[in-house]
Amino acid sequence: MKRDYYEVLGIEKSATQDDIKKAYRKAAIQFHPDKNPGDKDAEEKFKEAAEAYDVLSNAEKKARYDQFGHAANAQSASGGGGYGGGYGGFEGFGGGFTMDDIFDRFGDIFGGHFGGGGGSRARRQRVNRGSDLRVKVRLTLAEVVNGATKKLKINKMNACDACGGSGAFDKDSYTTCSTCHGAGYVTQVVNTMFGQAQTQSVCPTCEGVGKIITKKCEKCSGSGVTKGEEVVEVRIPAGVAQGMQLSVAGKGNAAYHGGVNGDLLVLIEEEPHKELEREGNDLIYNLKLNIADAVMGASVEVPTVDGRAKIKIDPGTQAGRVLRLRGKGVPDVNGYGTGDILVVADVFIPTHVSPAEKDALKKLQTSENFKPKPTKERNLFERMKSYFIS
Template sequence: MSTKRDYYEILGISKSASGDEIKKAYRKVAMQFHPDRNPGDKSAEEKFKEAAEAYEILSDADKRTQYDRYGHAGVGNGNRGYGGGHMNMDDIFSQFGDIFGDDIFGSFFGGSGGRRGGGQRSRGVRGSNLRVKLKLNFEEIAKGVAKSIKVKKYVSCTTCSGSGAKDKSSIQTCQTCGGSGQVRKVTSTFLGQMQTVTTCPSCNGEGTTITAKCGTCKGEGRAYGEETVTIDIPAGVQEGMQLNVGGRGNAGERGGMPGDLIVLIEEEQHKELQRDGLNVAYDLHISFPDAVFGIQVEVPTIDGKAKIKIPAGTQSGKIFRLKGKGFPAVNSYEKGDQLIHVNVWTPQILSNEEKGIIEKLQESNNFKPNPDKNERSFFDKVKEIFS
């Protein structure tokens, strides 16, 4: 079970909150715990990161749906962007500015823009998300598993460390916007002067320009390659469920944030068991004499073999339950059962001697069907086969 706090609780909102309410709540919490307002306070910094993570999930309709259904297991696997080292404080500050505008930083934090490193944005272009399919067997689903998979994708250029520049001296503050990534224009209208803020056309909002491009990546800051990603799959996932691994998608251009890796779960069919929600179903076939006299049999389960006792006189269609032998729920302590459906096998080929024995047994009332049940007798079925 995850030890992370509930995202709605972090932002102080209800589960029915609208997009505008989520944004307003995030702004309030982030402003309260911003590091510039709480210098040296590690607790405030962690709450600032928590709020950013909560907003990143709840502001995205798909991620929010996964979170509401499966909790933290549906949107992260211990590798999430903020806590897992794939998104640093500069990325969060950049996100904060993108959402609410840089003006609030100038008003509240002395024009620093909430960013480190001389006020330059240096954020590049965010990488795209990737989708992969991951097939799991019943045992892996029941217990949870860590899977390492090779993903072909854009990775950060090792030559320029993702900057896209030949060297550090090739990265210059944009002369058009002065490193802010935005340009302001004041126009006069009949209502008075109006100020508009637009993305800088010279640097496309990055705040920097490159005078000499990296020879390896040609200025993109990334190259197509392969990365091995380890994914922690929680126990109890289901066919069609999506897990979101933050920061493990395509690398961004020129140092931009990486996209996410979205993992689609597929279930391998078990050769003997079938899944029914949290429960596991198994069809057990026994002979007519075993149904009459009773028998102890061994049945397959997710964890191996289990012995069960079939009492004398068991009817075809009887269901036995093995408590707790099913799948666990992803977001609770609930666990399913294994259901064993008994099927009494009717022989299709009989010798003359066997036919004679059965015909004699048919005369006994003990071998006639219960009149309260709409069932045909075993003998009627045999006669139908050999008629």
């Protein structure tokens, strides 16, 4: 089970951005690979802290996480169109990215304490990454409840088929970068509170590739990418909600001059149902009853996600009474059970009656059974308030 991001950094939900940064810096220094050489447990905690910081330091990601938890950003474990190992995920560092990505993105937070990753990063060239793509998918309530598979036609940048995405005319159309001498990074010595330390940064000349193209591919003009489209099959798990974002690893834009693809980010939108209203994992139906059925009881049909169901209305049913169809609501996206359908009784009072109906009602006005009486049951407002608060 993935740990709570606030727990990982040892902070409260009310922590400020400055608190979050300080907490991450403390954890990153504690578990940094230079300080814990060969310690796999420390390396995993280092990655875990970076994942937590990536989400909590971004206002939009943090808001989604606070609302949906790890389900906010479903990550593909396989790198394909399916959703494998659960939900949540380090946006931008899933699907095969290395420790180097963490140093490139957050290395400045460590200050001068370490040399940018030491043995973990030495002599590794930077891996280019394509940009992410975002699409919206509109789902019916049935698709939300049962899950769905959608085929999406995506306009995107693909790796050039002439040069294989390298951008070079052929394998001999390169020369070693004269700035970094093929390393992909440059090293400099900085003064820190602990003395001098080496830091590494991406080579500004070759952008981390380590080589320069001498003759460009004629089809892509040296970029390594061409415009195209792809049909992506996306499996959407049951229980997703409005505003939730899923990520399909590797289905975004191809990277310039080779590398790995970005991700396809799928934003969920829900179509309103004509009879059922969603409230969390529960579904609410407003049942209109005539006075006779409310007084004498009746058998009525109510809508469900997949059809209709018959329920019994007891004699003397009061307006606002809530009847529960257990397990007929929306499944929790994390697998924690299924919500209910809540049928709220609403007694219809006619505004126009015939003379004969008016005479019948006048007779009922003097009947003891039709005079309001004190009851131990909570009133309508209290019943509805307790439901929504709970």
